[in-house]
Amino acid sequence: MDSAVAIAALNSGKSKNKVLAWYAREFKLLCLKYSVQICFAHIPTLQNLEADWISRGALGTRISDWTVTPLFMRTLNFSIGGAFHVDAFSDPAGVNSQAQQYCSFWSPASSFHFESHHIVWGFPPPALAHNTLTAALTWTCDQVYLLVPQAILQQHAQIRSCTVNKTLCSSQQHEGFLSV
Numbered sequence: 563m564d565s566a567v568a569i570a571a572l573n574s575g576k577s578k579n580k581v582l583a584w585y586a587r588e589f590k591l592l593c594l595k596y597s598v599q600i601c602f603a604h605i606p607t608l609q610n611l612e613a614d615w616i617s618r619g620a621l622g623t624r625i626s627d628w629t630v631t632p633l634f635m636r637t638l639n640f641s642i643g644g645a646f647h648v649d650a651f652s653d654p655a656g657v658n659s660q661a662q663q664y665c666s667f668w669s670p671a672s673s674f675h676f677e678s679h680h681i682v683w684g685f686p687p688p689a690l691a692h693n694t695l696t697a698a699l700t701w702t703c704d705q706v707y708l709l710v711p712q713a714i715l716q717q718h719a720q721i722r723s724c725t726v727n728k729t730l731c732s733s734q735q736h737e738g739f740l741s742v
Contacts, residue, residue: 569602630685635660650684676703685709
């Protein structure tokens, strides 16, 4: 959980906020009723990015597909002057693919091979973002566009020679956009 206020309320069973206090008491009563003890702990945003992005509405309506909203993708395609050749992080069946060709997100990014003229789109799950950035630097395609949290971009030293395009990503929902 990434809310110190909620954690304190749930652990203590009380809060100055009346609504939160009611939920905290109800939760404590349920724990007492079933003889269960639960202790909540803080998980920083950078260690819990998937949940953070879900709570901000950054993902499409079907989280199991791990995709962006159609409006975001249309805007992005317009910005690059066409469509992407390959979606580097589709579901294994290609149902949520944002391009005609796709790679499954189950495959390691280091195993991806693209043709030199390809323009590749990728929205890796945050847990895979760092490894994807490392692998993308070795891909032989013409251009790579990755949507990753800015915090991960800032931690990645090899990205200094790449372009971070903030204009394509002015929405609060999408925190960082990398063009390699």
